Amino acid sequence: MQIAVTGHPGTGRDTVARALRRCFGVRARRLADRGGADGGSSGSALPPDLAVHVLGAAVRDCDLSFLRRVDVPIVAVLGKCDLRGGAEEVRSLVARAARDLGRPVFGVSGPAAAAxxxxxxxxxxxxxxxxxxxxxxxxxxxxxxxxxxxxxxxxxxxxxxxxxxxxxxxxxxxxxxxxxxxxxxxxxxGFSGIGALAAPVRACAPVIAAERERRHRRALTLLAARGGGPDGGGSAGGAETDRDRCEADLIR
Ligand SMILES: Nc1nc2c(ncn2[C@@H]2O[C@H](COP(=O)(O)OP(=O)(O)OP(=O)(O)O)[C@@H](O)[C@H]2O)c(=O)[nH]1
Ligand SMILES: [Mg+2]
Known part of the structure; x- marks a missing residue:
């Protein structure tokens, strides 16, 4: 699973990405502040399957406008919970963020999660x-x-x-x-709250599988249309065989 960790700078995104890698063995990396994804140790050109969005103490307009543009499943996290007061304060911040976002929010203390x-x-x-x-x-x-x-x-x-x-x-x-x-x-x-992310991440699996299947079929359709092999070659000699193989894949 490829996870993009999003959020505005300083919310603890790199730390949450490290925690996700260490706790769940997934590929997780912070989305670059501008442009494409980078900033992680698990570099990959694949698009993410899921976004874990890290909020500050409260939901900001930039969170809302960013999340409206995200077209993969989202799991929202309220970061740096260890700095947000006691359990009662954290519960109330998390509840308010969930209300403002209109989706569940999970409180996480990053360094403890990544420890x-x-x-x-x-x-x-x-x-x-x-x-x-x-x-x-x-x-x-x-x-x-x-x-x-x-x-x-x-x-x-x-x-x-x-x-x-x-x-x-x-x-x-x-x-x-x-x-x-x-x-x-x-x-x-256990203290960090990261464990609560396992169920919502797992719940995204069917959507992720369907999206991967859609991407795979789209890539095969393009290959078949080009009549080339996986390298996009399409040389006269091998074109028909490659195309046949792509089409056979598509109807499998
Ligand atoms: N106490 C505490 N510190 C945290 C937490 N998450 C991150 N930090 C600290 O905050 C600083 C920034 O953390 P990053 O994970 O790099 O946050 P970021 O969103 O990637 O921020 P930038 O790299 O500054 O854009 C580091 O010093 C972290 O150790 C947290 O949950 N609790
Ligand atoms: Mg960072």
Whole structure:
């Protein structure tokens, strides 16, 4: 499945794309701010099967006008939920966005969704939990320590998990000091809300399959009309055979 992650700049599109790749094994990449798709690691010339559209704190006019032009199934996400207050605030933002868009919206905390806790990160988290280190209200000040090695370790953990993700991981390490890196990754994904996207993405499968079939038939029709092979050649010698094959494909 090819997913284009859309939304206005800064909503967390690259992070959501990374989370979709890591959690669901799909090809997901951010749609370029202008022009064609790019910005992802899974480069492909194929058109996307599905758009995952990332909203900011609220639906904007540019979201509405963009989504009106999208001709593939859409799954809408409210991004950066870890920065939007507590569970109650997030629920109300998600409900308002769903009302404004007229479709379901799923809240996601990107860095926690995309997290892949390594053994080094797990060990650092366990050290901090044992030492009673917590993430301050101003999460950035977690890295305010003199030792440059420790500062680098903290900066990297904060960048990887985000402030709330880091706090969630630390809480889990404090409650269960022997927790594994894999279990911490699962725990963060559970917190992130990304799992709720599985059902709506799966529900798009029949539409996606029908659209792929339509594209395939259209491509074969064009090939057959040109009388050429898959390379578009159409050389006199092989033309009839290629055309026969295309037409046979079409009526299969
Ligand atoms: N706390 C938090 N930070 C996030 C979240 N999603 C993304 N970020 C951070 O926001 C910054 C931009 O994230 P991207 O995923 O690159 O967002 P984008 O929409 O591609 O934005 P641009 O690349 O700036 O156009 C990065 O520093 C991310 O780590 C989130 O859900 N929570
Ligand atoms: Mg980005």
């Amino acid at each position: 892949q806790v390594t053994e080094d990160l797990r060990a650092a988290l366990a050290d901090w939990a044992v030492a009673g280190r917590w993430v301050p209200v101003l999460a950035a000040s977690f890295v305010d320590v003199d030792d440059p090695v420790e500062r680098a370790r903290r900066t990297s953990a904060l960048a990887e998990l985000g402030g709330r993700g880091l706090a969630v991981a630390l809480e889990r390490c404090a409650a269960e000091p022997t927790v594994s890196a894999a279990e911490l990754t699962r725990h963060l994904r």
